[in-house]
């Protein structure tokens with residue numbers, strides 16, 4: 001998409017990056033016997049290198065541990081706090097460390113398992129800060145209804161509309177440092193860090209050089225984004241949490257959200273325990289970057305899941321070499337022959 005836009009004369013700023021705070025990072029670092037920041041440095045380097053290897057033409061790679069980003073998040077939280085969009089309350093209930101989110105008693109059931117990842121949840125009782133997300137339900141619904149193509153594909157839009165049929169609750173945006181200290185400190189209470197998702201979402205604003213945040217220079221600013229591309233598993237955070245946070249912060253919403261599907265392996269979700277993980281970087285080693293890119297472009301319908309099989313990959317590889325390669329080669333030789 002970025003290449004196509006550049007080729008057709010648009011000015012393009014392609015932003016990607018890593019979100020590096022939260023319990024999962026802290027846990028992973030502890031397991032490796034290292035510090036979260038050190039692990040984040042290693043991972044960011046790996047991702048940046050992998051995207052470069054795959055010829056992904058990003059213009060800016062943002063890391064949520066960058067000082068500029070920490071400043072942006074603290075500025076915005078401070079404003080939200082002053083505008084009474086954030087309040088403190090006691091939370092008691094069930095918490096899944098894996099998704100870093102709370103669940104209701106009904107959702108965890110009698111066995112106290114996370115409905116998403118099926119891991120055991122833990123009971124917590126703690127002071128939390130909440131964002132008045134519920135106040136923005138009507139405004140969000142209104143926006144989705146007035147902009148039929150704001151969330152694409154339509155199936156995902158319908159999912160969000162379905163989700164918004166329930167009353168929208170306020171969002172817990174903090175974690176006490178006594179439990180988790182790897183995050184951005186709240187500007188109005190230094191015993192809490194910001195919930196990792198809230199911190200991560202605002203990286204889009206930091207990475208776009210929004211005026212009043214990172215840079216005062218309007219010409220460098222490319223927020224709001226024309227398009228945000230996200231995985232279907234993080235649709236709620238991007239089409240409910242994110243726009244309502246932006247509304248409360250008086251910032252414009254992204255113009256469109258595209259939720260992409262998953263890359264399945266022989267019709268099952270890829271997982272290490274199933275031993276069916278197909279590593280695009282390994283494919284690249286064997287067949288080259290263009291072969292992998294062509295396969296993904298050709299075989300993965302936008303928005304839907306796609307299944308990887310060796311046979312399909314081979315078919316697409318053939319197509320690239322024999323159909324497109326052949327066409328290019330003939331065209332070039334005809335240009336050489338008939339044009340001076």
Ligand SMILES: [Zn+2]
Pocket residue numbers: 096097098099114115116117118119
């Ligand atoms: Zn979970």
